[in-house]
Amino acid sequence: MERGYVRVKLLYNTDLGALKEVMDRKGVAFDPSLVMDHVVYMFEIEDCSRVTTHQLVRHRAASYDQESQRFSAATREGVVTPPHIQSNSTALETYNQALKDVYAAYEKLVAAGVPKEDARYVLPNGIKTKIVMTISARSLMHIIWQRTALQAQWEIRELARTLQGLAAQATPELWTTVIER
């Protein structure tokens, strides 16, 4: 699913039917709150900035594996440009010039024999990244509650809404309550 900048794919999710079947067999009425810790989703998140993944991984009750900058070369094309910069020609010019300078420095450092893991210290926060996340429904709901708030930053709000859409599509019975705020 793509909405704007961030691209997210649901790689798998727990089969809610299997949980309901075992609860039924044990004579326990299905209640979403009973399975929130047992339903998990594994997502691939691409084309979001490291600014946003820094915010995402603060939600520690999840498992993450992220594209390493230690071994992969950075490219200038792989940078998120925030809308406030995109829509302001003066700001955009400044931003692009800064990126040009930073990437020239990065390439010079690598060419000079500096390992990528050290050369990356000059790279911008806006650099695009890829990350896999496995998370329970309960923890995902917490992220969505926190990160769709108006005071959250635009990019993680976009990401949170996309995650919510995919989770709700996969397991609608757990997402009957609108938790966006």
Add this chain to the structure above:
Amino acid sequence: MVWSSPNPERTIAVAMRRCYSTKVIEDIEAELEQKGTEYWKYLLTKCLQDKSLDVLEHFTMTLLVEGAGESEVGNLVRSFPYLRFTPLANSDWLLSLNARTLVELWKFGDGKQFAESIISELDAKNVSPLFNSLAFGEGIRAS
């Protein structure tokens, strides 16, 4: 066994390749399919040898535990807080965990016997034969 991640060995391999590849996920998945199980085995062996167990967290499972008392469950949860138990009825529980927790349960102290019962269930359901063999060795099936 109630449910487990589909194709767990490949799921772990996806997480490993995510760290070291710039490719989009579809290309990583295609690469893993093309290279096949020998490559997954290589990646799994490497993560176990390097003790990079974080990638195992993407292999998750849910089990029905029957006949376990509250004190027994309480002791396990105190030692292994990443076990997620929910009471169903009487002494039945829904348990979810990931493969990293299973490895730690198997390796450390009080959890080994419980881990072995989970591994036996994985074996019985043929859920993750390659992972079981690499992480727990052949001996576990004989015990």
